[in-house]
Amino acid sequence: MKPTTGTILLVENDPDTQFLIVTSFKFANLPVSFQVVENGQEAVNYLSGQKPYANRECYPQPVIILTDIRMPNMSGFELLGWVKQHPKLKHLPIVVVSISNSPDDMIQAARLGACSYFVKILPLDDLIDIVAKQVLQQCCVSN
Numbered sequence: 232m233k234p235t236t237g238t239i240l241l242v243e244n245d246p247d248t249q250f251l252i253v254t255s256f257k258f259a260n261l262p263v264s265f266q267v268v269e270n271g272q273e274a275v276n277y278l279s280g281q282k283p284y285a286n287r288e289c290y291p292q293p294v295i296i297l298t299d300i301r302m303p304n305m306s307g308f309e310l311l312g313w314v315k316q317h318p319k320l321k322h323l324p325i326v327v328v329s330i331s332n333s334p335d336d337m338i339q340a341a342r343l344g345a346c347s348y349f350v351k352i353l354p355l356d357d358l359i360d361i362v363a364k365q366v367l368q369q370c371c372v373s374n
Contacts, residue, residue: 243328
């Protein structure tokens with residue numbers, strides 16, 4: 232098994248989409264691991280190291296976040312705003328992964344600091360390419 236180059240935090244409330252994304256990355260053989268939470272509030276708890284995510288060996292800080300925008304409790308837009316306001320997290324790349332192809336949603340995601348916007352109806356190969364470039368860039372910057 233290959234060592235991982237980092238952890239992806241997937242923020243997605245649909246179990247089928249979670250499975251599809253994680254499985255696609257495994258088949259692409261990208262050296263990343265996944266942590267999955269179901270909404271923006273769980274992502275905030277994860278990123279803040281709040282229970283049950285306090286153990287950073289089990290729940291490492293991600294190198295990138297993939298988030299849906301329409302979720303219960305806290306939307307992806309609210310999560311984007313929260314992350315970009317925190318000095319230790321604001322440089323963390325966030326890719327919005329949404330069924331919405333609305334230009335308004337894309338503009339709002341960009342305005343809030345998303346590095347990319349992926350429409351779920353596109354081939355997942357495109358999402359894998361986006362993430363691979365971001366992960367490689369993060370690895371090069373941190374080394």
